[in-house]
Amino acid sequence: MDKLLSNFQIKVQESIYNKNPQSSDLGKRIIQNSIFLIDEIGFESFTFKKLGTKIGSNESSIYRYFDNKHKLLVYLSSWYWAWMEYRMVMETFGISEAKPKLRKAIQVVSRAIKEDSAYTYINEVVLHRIIINENSKSFLTKEVDKENQEGYFFIYKRLVIRLKEMICECNPEYSYPASLASTIIETALHQHFLKDHFISITDCKNQTTPTDFLLDLVERTLD
Amino acid sequence: MDKLLSNFQIKVQESIYNKNPQSSDLGKRIIQNSIFLIDEIGFESFTFKKLGTKIGSNESSIYRYFDNKHKLLVYLSSWYWAWMEYRMVMETFGISEAKPKLRKAIQVVSRAIKEDSAYTYINEVVLHRIIINENSKSFLTKEVDKENQEGYFFIYKRLVIRLKEMICECNPEYSYPASLASTIIETALHQHFLKDHFISITDCKNQTTPTDFLLDLVERTLD
Amino acid sequence: MDKLLSNFQIKVQESIYNKNPQSSDLGKRIIQNSIFLIDEIGFESFTFKKLGTKIGSNESSIYRYFDNKHKLLVYLSSWYWAWMEYRMVMETFGISEAKPKLRKAIQVVSRAIKEDSAYTYINEVVLHRIIINENSKSFLTKEVDKENQEGYFFIYKRLVIRLKEMICECNPEYSYPASLASTIIETALHQHFLKDHFISITDCKNQTTPTDFLLDLVERTLD
Amino acid sequence: MDKLLSNFQIKVQESIYNKNPQSSDLGKRIIQNSIFLIDEIGFESFTFKKLGTKIGSNESSIYRYFDNKHKLLVYLSSWYWAWMEYRMVMETFGISEAKPKLRKAIQVVSRAIKEDSAYTYINEVVLHRIIINENSKSFLTKEVDKENQEGYFFIYKRLVIRLKEMICECNPEYSYPASLASTIIETALHQHFLKDHFISITDCKNQTTPTDFLLDLVERTLD
DNA sequence: GATGAATGAGCGTTCATTCAT
């Protein structure tokens, strides 16, 4: 499957970028290094100027690809969720029973990403770290409605809806499948954050991942 | 109780501010108007310069109270959670049974804030709106660990821990009381956001608040 | 005469351009659309990038024709004055008496351009508008003397000198024929501007054109 | 009279600046040196950064006074015309006859400014030079109507109207007093420019100033 | 000849902050 994935190009909403970063070497360097740089200094301190310095290129070149750092974050976020969705679809594909299928899906979205799959210029371990810290900033803005209409969060929402459908298949009577699905996705990130920074308000440790908590939670809820 | 509350001063960690904004008229105007301004233009666009203009005061005066806008956000956030904790404590005080007590607590933290209690210079309806949008930005930073050590998030965590304890009282066997508690708090905000912006991935509407979803979720989980 | 004009190529100083825009389709599109774009957004906001976008071409292509936007303006200006001179020569050709000849010449340079002659890719109505607004910027620069030596304003000056000669023929005793001629040309543009923007300091209206004022002025001056 | 002038503060429309440059030492240095710098390098090349360097101050300080270089130009222009108006009023004050009064007014607005009156931080000789070159750029913009409504060109127009009234007093029958007045002002500048750069299309020399031409023109026109 | 990509330089602006009052 990894072989297969390596040929598969993750597709991100065109409206987010001016020029597809996957279409050139510079574009790939922008993506690759923005992940490292955001991880290193945080999104607030991150600027195109610093990124330009890192990739040995003028910041003006980066503007060819993205209008501003916010759009770049939306891109990274979309890429992450597209990748996540792909994995979820692949890993649950062969499972016919509803419950094991949902369990697998939850595992996919909540497990720690342990090794770099190395089949692209994107380091998924680091990307996962920045998604935990920065994902919500991509939509917690004053422009969220306008950007939502332009499809900026389409992939993210599609993933949640897939999860919701799996929940419905498990228990068609359940009243809050969408809310549960969005809570799972959000919690998968949030508990990771808590385990790293606010350990007193989570039960997750490096051994006990959010996965255990979520699997348990969903099982109790849907049964 | 409202009477009581009006005399009760919400106390916020001293390390956050340079001079207590509750100690002067200017300080109160800073708090009062920062809430309105952040609600209006968003935290990213918010600056001390703009706030200064709004309150008819020089920006340099605001520095007497807060070192930077991030600390002001932490203050507002802490104030919100202190206020929430106070309400939770008050409203659950008389309830002796564990389950109804927890139910009430969940209601308090997740219900829509409908009317302005008007007993302070703080507009809680608007504050609630900015907490939904900006709360996570107060800790999703590179300085989180340092600031956590200085107690910036103490009140927030104490509230979660109170909730966790109520969960434990309901079901001492349950393995993830802290994670569940933090998930409740997070979800209470997040589902509000979704209902306002991403309606396709929530079941909450203006009628069906996050409260219903959370009460149902917790009941199923702990029984 | 229109027939004749359509075959007649307005010739502009070679030193202004790198490649003659009349020699290719792209060149003509550059001229045609630069007139519309300058009219639309003003010369200050006008850039080759925006022009490139408008004509569906890369900005670098425009550099083949003009070194910079200033030279393009000089080109448009020269084209306008060459066209104006041509019309003046044509329309006064058959008139033998000095005074009616001068009167006709003044009419030609000062009248409102009402209809699009449509025999070229250049919209003269719009070009007239941008000449009113931008002509003086072509010479009010620090480089004026150098550019003047290179012949950038040759056509403009030749037109004024033609007018001066007509003035001399009317009244060989008059002491300021050149100043009067240049004032006529300048005033023909300036009063158009005033009538559109500063109506309190002109007597020109849409009915009373600069022509009336100028004819009257010259008549009184030369008699 | 010079004594009197030195106490008289030229007043410029408040809407043009953020902070009155006459109110501080830095403000005066900004005005003083902007005149020299614009004269030296031209308005197109002039930037706040360069001005900041010249006055040994950060460009950001200049923004306290003017939003942009265009507003600074409008300020200089307004100052010039206010100063001109003041001189015109003073020098014509004692003249009761209409014709000599008008002649004096024309002399005031068109004569070469020969010496620095030295009673302010403003060098009028240099200011006159930049007005000749840059004045028209203050209104030949896309924003002219909006700015006109905000009173940016009030002083300029008031001067023209004063001149117009003098013309009317000379000859109440004359049909184009406003156009003649605006032409005089414009020509006073334009002929100065031509004498310095396009000598072939003016009769003005260093000896024969625009004044002679204009006095003659007006006399012939109004008699 | 025309184009697309990339770039260096610098512009206008804002921000957070300091200093003097």
Place this chain on the structure above:
DNA sequence: AATGAATGAACGCTCATTCAT
């Protein structure tokens, strides 16, 4: 204690231009 003025630093962005194809 509060304010106003001034500033250094850096941000986001655009421009004109070059280079390779």
